[in-house]
Amino acid sequence: AVDSRFAHESPINAFSLSADGKLLLTAAIDRTAKLWSVPELVELHAYPTQPDVVAALWPDAAGREFIAGRMNGSLDKLAVLDSHPRPDVELATAKSAPVASVTNLVELAEQEPNSQPGEAQAIQLPAEIKGAINGADDRDLYRFQARAGEELTLAINAARSGSKLDSRVEVLFPDGRPVEQVVLQAVRDSWFTFRGKDSDTSDDFRLQNWTEMELNEYLYANGEVVRLWLYPRGPDSGFKVYPGEGKRQTEFSTTALTHALNEPAYIVQPHPAGSEPVPNGLPVFRLNYENDDDPSHQWGADSLLLFTAPRDGEYLARVSDVRGFGGETNYHYALTVRPRQPDFAVSVGGKNPKVSPGSGREITFAATRIEGYEGPIRIDVENLPAGFTSSAPVEIEAGQRSAIAVLHAYREVIAPDQAADEAVRVIATAVIGGREVRHELGSLGDIQLAAPPKVTLAILPGSDPSAVRENSDQPAEFFIRPGQTISALVRATRSDFEGRIEMGTADAGRNLPHGVFVDNIGLNGLLIVEGHTEREFFITASPVAQPGRRKFHLRATADDGQASLPVILEVLPATAATGRRASLEP
Incomplete structure (x- = not known):
């Protein structure tokens, strides 16, 4: 028998078995690297995106690490940890009782x-x-x-x-x-183009007539229902579906399936059980209360x-x-x-951060939503050492899975001692069923000072001054309405770094609200080319973007991920104006 798994979104160009044959490391053209168990082929760990394409892999005899050789000539060790947890991610254990705790089972x-x-x-x-x-x-x-x-x-x-x-x-x-659970009426028909789709991944759904589809709409295909999370972001891409990364989440208790090239698919609208929608020439699907595999995996x-x-x-x-x-x-x-016992857990990524003076590093928060809780989750970071600030509190939006904060160090900062590190507290809070649920997530670990940054980034007003308000002692505020595009400027300060400064592709805008994204990225993403220090970029708010204020930032992949100071983006309410540019005055 031959086992296969969908491993990477681009071709695998290097792989290696561990000395004992129990682990497999794969690396792909998109700079991703993943560790797998053998023979089960279960993904154990996804390493951070590599600085360049990994061209060769070699295991050490002790089975503790792999040597990765990259196209830019660099070498690095990719560690294999006991039980293979994510090295910088720790899943928080809820210390408060679930909202509907069951004790008399x-x-x-x-x-x-x-x-x-x-x-x-x-x-x-x-x-x-x-x-x-x-x-x-x-x-x-x-x-x-x-x-x-x-x-x-x-x-x-x-x-x-x-x-x-x-x-x-x-x-x-x-x-x-x-x-019966729900009645789904098809309102647009489509089919899978370019290639079929496996039963796991949430990325690259290639669909006919995709320009007629909108974010958060439900997509039905052969009994599976998913929701559209992000538009195709270039000429060689497709939709992302919820939760936006990793294995996809299905809706209405349906099961993820493999879909063939040219298989029919439909945008559907949900109606209450027992409904008889007005016929429109497209199918109606009636889903009952049943489940095969856990929809959230x-x-x-x-x-x-x-x-x-x-x-x-x-x-x-x-x-x-x-x-x-x-x-x-x-x-x-x-x-x-x-x-039902709705609850949540939050994992913290980027622990033990090494922060360059005058720059920042990302701290990521990923939510595991339990038994139907889909509300917002607030993350607070308290008692930071002297000389450090963060963009917290940040919010994991309702229905979303992650948020990103920036930990910033002043230029004249002194490295914190162990007592200062241990005083830091990360807290996740949500209101479930009218009751506040609070989970302690521990500290950020050992906060260290890194070498001075080779690259720092700053977000500045773009060519349209009406879209921004500058404050002398506070972050700049940008304003946008659903359906609009505004401009901003990213300026880089180079110090012993003359290369290309890449800031991501579909993920270029860090911690933007759902439905808002950095636009016009092409195939190469948002970047500043060699010999330059500035680049204008564009932010678009889709029609589903919700009013609110949120801090966002940019991150350079160079110099181990230097992050800019965050600025504020306020999504203003939509207007009834059509065919003309609405005012951005708050």
Whole structure:
């Protein structure tokens, strides 16, 4: 048998096995490098984007690192850590109880026969039932009560415990009819162009008539539903779908699938269950409460279904194998049915930062959203050492997964001692169900001073003075409305660096609000060429951009990622004006 995985968005040009044959390191033309387990081919770690294309890889005999040789002649060691965590990312453990903590979970054992609606085993919630799919025709049903509007979680633990079961969980009415979740009406038709799509990645969805599509719209293809996150950003790109990076997130409990070239796809609008949309000549898709794989990929192949009861009464939970498999051994599962527990966790990237005096480094915050919580998350960084500032508080916007702050050092700063490092506190806060939930994320680790910067960046007003307000002792403020494009200027100060200053492609604008992006980047992205120190760039707000204020910055890939001081971008409310440029006065 041959196993394959979608590994990189561009061709792989170098790879190497570890000395013991248990690890594989791959490097691609887009400067990405990833570590994989062998033979499972599970991604263990994604290294930071390399300064240049990695042309050769060589493992050390001890199995602790790989030597990477790059096209620019540089060599570097890519470390292999115990259990292979991300070296600069630490997942926060929630110290506060979940909003709807379940402490009285009743443990039950499956009672056969329970394959037909009339045989369904009655359970009292909250409950965990341990059962097994004993044959190809086995379906296990459990009867429970729910009130109209009650939000429940149905979760399967099977594959995570070594079971062969590829689970599917459904909610039915007592007579066995499926409970409808949503009605999707197609409003535009399309199809996959250039190439098909695998079942994992969130990037490069090439779609016919993409210019007629808008961000946050739902895309339906062969039973899978995703949401559009970012437009194609150049002549050789496609849409990004939520969450914008990594494995894609599906909507309405659908399962990610592989899609063929020229396969039909539709932009759809959701309607309440039971709706009968006015016919428009395009299909209508009715989705029921069922799930194969966890839509957010947190639980792998195990099922996770968020159910909202449409009315008071009895319901059935049905467990089966999606392939129709089953057996006397090793098709066991544990089904939990309980009140929903919305929550979140936040990981901190860029710990142990090395900050150059007079410049900044990025600190990244990535949210894991749990059981349907999609609201905003505020990140505070407190008690920084003397001589250091940050752009916190920053916010992970509602429905989004990340935010980026800049840790800046004054020119005359003194390196902090251990006590100063340990005094720093990072705190994530959100309001869930009307209650403030606060998670302590620890410190930023060992804050160190780096060598003086070779490149520093500053964001300045562009050619349109009406789009910016300069403040003598505060960051400049830029103003934009949905549907508009404004200009700004990036100025670089070079010190012993004469090369090209690259500032990213689709990710060029750091920490911009959702729906706002650096535009007109072409194939090479935002950059300042050799011998120059300035570049005008353009910021566009899509029609979905929401009013609000947010700090953003630029980052140079040169000199290990020097970050500019942030400026403020305020998205103003949309106007009814059409065919003319609306005023940007706040």
